[in-house]
Amino acid sequence: MKKELLGDRVELIYGFSVRTDNEPKGKYPVYGSNGIIGFIDSFKVKGPGIIIGRKGTVGAVTYSSENFTPTDTTYYVALKDNTKDDLKFWYYYLQLIGLDKLNSHSTVPGLSRDLAYLKEIRVPEKAEQKLIADFLTVIDDKIALNKRINTELENLAKTIYNYWFVQFDFPNNEGKPYKSSGGEMEWNEELKMEIPKGWKTKSLYDIAIYTNGLAMQKHRPNGDEKLPVIKIKEMNEGYSAATEYARPDIEDAYLIREGDVLFSWSASLNVMIWADKVGALNQHIFKVTSEFYPRYYFYHQISNYLNHFKLMAENRKTTMGHITIDHLKESRIVVPDDDSLILKCGERIEPILDLIVKNRMTNIDLMEVRDFLLPMLMNGQVKVKSEAKEQLSIAAEPQVKYGK
Template identity: 25%
Template sequence: IFNLQKKFDLLHEINRNLEAMARQLYDYWFVQFDFPDGNGRPYKSSGGRMVFNESLGINIPLDWDVKRLNYYIESNNTGDWGYDEPSENRVPVGCVRGADIVKLNDVPLRYVKKSNTHKLLTPYDIVIEVSGGSPVQATGRCAYITPGVIERNYGRMTCSNFCHAFRLKNIEDSAYFYFLWKTLYDNNIMFNFEGKTSGIKNFMTETFLANKWYFAPKDIQKLFFDRVSNIYSIIDSNVSEINLLVKQRDELLPLLMNGQVSVMPTAVNCDLFKT
């Protein structure tokens, strides 16, 4: 049991480090502008040309686009909380709430009408919390829906009514868009785009999406997507292993407590049990 806990802790720490690596890569490429140039060298540090963009009021790399955020979004789907119980015209789905955005694991099982399956999430959608928050926590938190997230949450997912799901025109833009959104959120920008109705804070999604920002050329965003996808593939694999270990622990602990299973004195790992 104790060795299981050590393995949990190790996998969680690995995932934290991997997430930090992905965030650092975004910062290095798209904040410091040291993405790989044509020779594989860091662009800005190697003398890459920067130009002043009047609409943003900052210097950005030559040949980068400036467009409204909504230009990159194909659809903005509202959520569907569904029903507690199954029926003939409903399908089981995992449903992402605001409370699930951080962990994206073990989300509630719900049942949505077959007529609403167009609201199901697809890989690399980005889920945004649009209602809720608190005086110290803005609305607008985001989640990146990788294939592994869908796989470990019943194989089909939607989001709740308090969330929206963005599907981008090109999934290879999704990693950049997600980290851009997350960076703006972490810098408290979303507090400036909140309204209140009936005492509940609501994110002004369309107003926010009308803002302009810079976007790298397609080859840079694709390269970033490929690297981030590899990182999240490892993260998702680790989460699946954690879930399996949790199941083993939960099955073993009651047996250990009532004496049906004992730990051998010479045990050095979690596989050495006898009944």
Template identity: 25%
Template sequence: MSYSEWKTYSLKDICTDISYGYTASAKEEKVGPKFLRITDLRNEFIDWESVPYCSINEKDYKKYKLEIGDLCIARTGATTGINTVIEEDVDAVFASYLVRFKLNKEIVDPTFIKYIFKSNMWYGYVNSIISGSAQPGANAQQMSNFKMSIPDLDEQKKIASVLSVLDKKIVLNNKINKTLEEMAQAIFKRWFVDFEFPNENGKPYKSSGGKFVESESGMIPEGWKEGTLDNLVVINTASVDPKENPEILYEHYSIPAFDEQKYPKFEYGREIKSNKYLVRPNSFLVSKLNPTTKRVWDPLCITENAISSTEFINYLPKDISYQSYLYCMLNSERFSEHLIKHATGSTGSRQRVKPAETLTFNVILPDTETLKKFDNLIRPIREKLKINQINSAVLKDVRDILLPKLMSGEIRVPDAEREVEECLQKSN
């Protein structure tokens, strides 16, 4: 089917229903179905495990229940226009700052529509609506007037299939990384909370009668000490003004980049508006902004020009042997609780932690030999995490290059399939 045969539709032409969402308070406890909110759309792929719940009566549940193929779009604030197509059979309803468009599957393939709504064509339309507004936002009627060119259903499915291959690999990488992170935390807990690290004979220390000494926080293995985070790290505040080097390509670790993909953005100095911290190899970044949302980054440092937002605390280990121990400690629930406890400011996203307050976090200081053994175990996990992050970023770039070309008819499906196959072979 040639591009000239594609038909133009408004969003409202391909929907059977358009609805605003349900107003309720999100609950962490399982009091009802999952409650999809704008904040749950900040990543490309919804992490349903982190989506909270809400209470709802049976009548409203039927009205707001999400089904596979539903298109949900944020309608307010800086997030106006971000969207998702429901691809899993999840017991969920949608919140009031979202608009749900029930797609007519006799006309369109929801996966094809998903890619249209990730394109610059859609976001350009959104920007034309909200430009000049004091408070960005768009209503359902404005959104429903968005026009797009669409091929027949068979061609839609072919295009969606090509792009979905890349997305499925990205999702798989994300799942693998989540498992690897959980594995690292489980090993950390076994070694440094349960004290079942291997003794000189390879046996679990505590279970095998290992010796303990008393400390302020309780019994700890003989030869270990107590201290604070200050004993393990220095906070690096060396900064740079990227605008002074407009032609340098910076590896920029920002809060939005973390939230979107946990991958740095590569930007020229002229594109970056404010001072940034220099990021040195072997350092770790922890967001001081809104600590209830955990953001811990093990930077890739692919280039010599790595920088970070000043909203990150930039920790540099005093000793390289501490690195994997620090990585797991900064990712621990106990450290997250410390940040939340020491946050100041109004509620929500305006809360911050003072970097100096984090240095008072109580830690156990294991002996050097144990730290080296732990690093030998965890370092390969961290390296695999980084490889998967890089591969996913490459896959996303290929997808985003192919997307407008397929949607404009510049390339046909067979050519795109060849490019996808080459990309997948390189990423394996």
């Protein structure tokens, strides 16, 4: 592979001044510097295409498989010679060459196009580019499929839960939906609504244990052994190069494992089921457990109550949500009088949640493999052997080993 300059092969073109709130809604994505920011009914660029963050998230690379509009905080990429280059290959290659380091502005981060054009590159011939791109696309397609499956599974679990405990159409003694079949209801003055006869009110605090994380800056690693720290950013986005670390000898109560429920109670209100490697829980996040109720039940109860908590924060006219133990004690939810109903529903929902976690963990493994192979594919250290997308394999140099 001969040495060239980036500007010899691609052109970075300024995006367009467009605001999604001023445009009719539609099916075409609008891209900001870090991905899709909305959809409108027209487009500026015929897809597929590559978008690069110019302002804000400098150097972030996104791929659109359809027609799209890049905003003026981005560049979009045009290949100078389609006979020499494969667009999808360049989507992967541009992630590796350090565009995020080419910041030419001191106050607002900005990607310098002139500096980018001077970047030295070495790329293979188009035939090999396509093999590499096809191989990496197979991995990304599997990741995308797992995400779509999980979206459907999450909706299914939520639907079952709501059907039983919000609409009160759990199976009665005859297997028919309770409320729709005329099941006896009674007025609850505290909740200002009808609930199944015999059901009672409790608080979120009554059904679960909320363990706040530690100030992990006081538990910095003092040797090679360490655990990644789970802050709100990690909770929402997963581990990254910016993730901090803590000593591994912290109490077990503050260790987070796959399948644990996390509830961020400050700044960003959210509840989720953790699906990543073991980490150390930072402050501002509750680890939620229960001695009496299954995971799915308190997870969905908290999820359903989040909008109420967010409204509380909005009414205090602050952007920072801040949920305290007192708020959890003051919350009011309706709970069945018979715990067997909760356990019976869990037989349906818990396997769904387990599959969601499994799919997320699979995606993490796939992303690790992809990111490990990506630079070696680009520099020729690893070669793709076959064009068959269904049976893609790689031939690595003997000294190359993959290890987690």
